[in-house]
Amino acid sequence: MPRALLIAAPASGSGKTTVTLGILRALARRGVTVSSAKSGPDYIDPRFHEAASGAPCVNLDAWAMTPARIAALAGRSDDLLVIEGAMGLFDGAPHATDPTRDGKGASADLARQLGAAVILVVDASHMAQSIAPLVAGFIAHDPTLTIAGVIVNKVGSPRHAAMITRALGRVGVPLIGCILRDKALATPSRHLGLVQAGERPDLDAFLDRAAETVEEALDLDALTALATPFEGSKDATRTPPPAQxxxxxxxxxxxxxxxxxxxxxxxxxxxxxxxxxxxxxxxxxxxxxxxxxxxxxxxxxxxxxxxxxxxxxxxxxxxxxxxxxxxxxxxxxxxxxxxxxxxxxxxxxxxxxxxxxxxxxxxxxxxxxxxxxxxxxxxxxxxxxxxxxxxxxxxxxxxxxxxxxxxxxxxxxxxxxxxxxxxxxxxxxxx
The missing domain is CATH 3.40.50.880 (Class I glutamine amidotransferase (GATase) domain)
Incomplete structure (x- = not known):
């Protein structure tokens, strides 16, 4: 049975794409068979995923796709599935009349459909102990979700990491690791998003650097052990071709x-x-x-x-x-x-x-x-x-x-x- 992890964040810009790429490349280098997906309508991140893992990446869109379609795409193999979220964990489309139903298509929506464990990537560059109430708030906001672990990103120093570790110890969620700030892992951008994977001559070096950073900072065995099994499907209603x-x-x-x-x-x-x-x-x-x-x-x-x-x-x-x-x-x-x-x-x-x-x-x-x-x-x-x-x-x-x-x-x-x-x-x- 396939197992899934969803890498999410409280907000865009937290570094979840780079963390996801590092995890995928690190697991691939260990010989772990891993597949990946991107939440929502994104053309650029999936190509980076494929370069990192050596396996195809699919889009899973909880707004635009039916649950059956998502189950079929997510369950196309029995491998570990690493899903990268989009924007903040609960950020999705608004509802026309009912604010309690806002967030359709959010990463949280996808996690609920698959029963996937959520790993929260938190940018700690402008906080220390305040990370604890932030994470606690995300855990309490929706009891139907399982926030199974936290990765703290953009940490300034070992002392900063120690302060964060102590603070999160009172929240009761596993800390997978703290990643120090690294300018070499910054990704170039343009007016409509990231530079495409095929346009980066240094792509392999970048992915290897991300993998090395992840291997040093995170407990990958503990991370993959948090993945939850889900019911995939090998059958799906396919869209007919528009021509032969x-x-x-x-x-x-x-x-x-x-x-x-x-x-x-x-x-x-x-x-x-x-x-x-x-x-x-x-x-x-x-x-x-x-x-x-x-x-x-x-x-x-x-x-x-x-x-x-x-x-x-x-x-x-x-x-x-x-x-x-x-x-x-x-x-x-x-x-x-x-x-x-x-x-x-x-x-x-x-x-x-x-x-x-x-x-x-x-x-x-x-x-x-x-x-x-x-x-x-x-x-x-x-x-x-x-x-x-x-x-x-x-x-x-x-x-x-x-x-x-x-x-x-x-x-x-x-x-x-x-x-x-x-x-x-x-x-x-x-x-």
């Missing part, structure tokens, strides 16, 4: 495709082929050309100059469906303005202009229903939106209607023109 042969853009500019959807399509007989727009590769012959999200704005000049790729998209639209999601959606438009105010000509398949010169954050869960027919993703979907682009122009037939997590109407989303469609929404699963 699907060409997927895949490189540093188009990296945000959910593996569980690609796996669903492949498991049901679809053929998945990839190509790189950044390398000016043409879209292969396919029934559907799919441009996922990513960071096209960082490569807009290069994409605009890659005429072979852009022309292949125009030619594909004459014989197949073409779909763009978030960053891919912007590339299907007429133009993209980068953050320096320079406009770059895109594929010109949708009457769409987007800009990063004036940024505005669009963030949150969505429920999207297609309003156009003969599009790749018909019906109702759970989705997530996270981008800073401003829409300068979007003319034509909308693709979806959408509501937010509280049920508020967000109006029409995306565009359809002939065989080409797309939107800013990252689709997660069938609703």
């Amino acid at each position: 042969r699907i060409a997927v853009a895949q490189d540093a500019a188009f990296a945000f495709a959910y593996p569980h959807l690609l796996d669903d399509w492949h498991a049901q007989g679809a053929e998945i082929v990839t190509f790189s727009p950044l390398d000016d590769q043409p879209a292969p012959p396919a029934d559907l050309v799919y441009l996922p999200g990513g960071y096209p704005e960082l490569h807009a000049g290069k994409i605009a100059a890659n005429h072979r790729t852009l022309q292949s998209l125009r030619e594909a639209a004459a014989r197949a469906r073409v779909y763009g999601e978030c960053g891919g959606y912007m590339v299907l438009g007429d133009g993209l303005v980068d953050r320096d105010g320079l406009r770059h000509r895109m594929a010109g398949l949708l009457d769409l202009e987007t800009s990063f010169a004036t940024r505005k954050l669009h963030l949150g869960y969505r429920t999207a229903t297609s309003v156009a027919s003969a599009v790749p993703f018909e019906g109702t979907w759970t989705a997530h939106e996270f981008h800073y682009a401003t829409t300068l122009k979007a003319d034509g037939t909308p693709l979806f209607t959408a509501t937010d997590a509280e049920g508020a109407d967000l109006g029409p989303q995306g565009l359809v023109r002939g065989s080409v469609s797309g939107s800013f929404l990252h689709l997660i699963d069938r609703a």
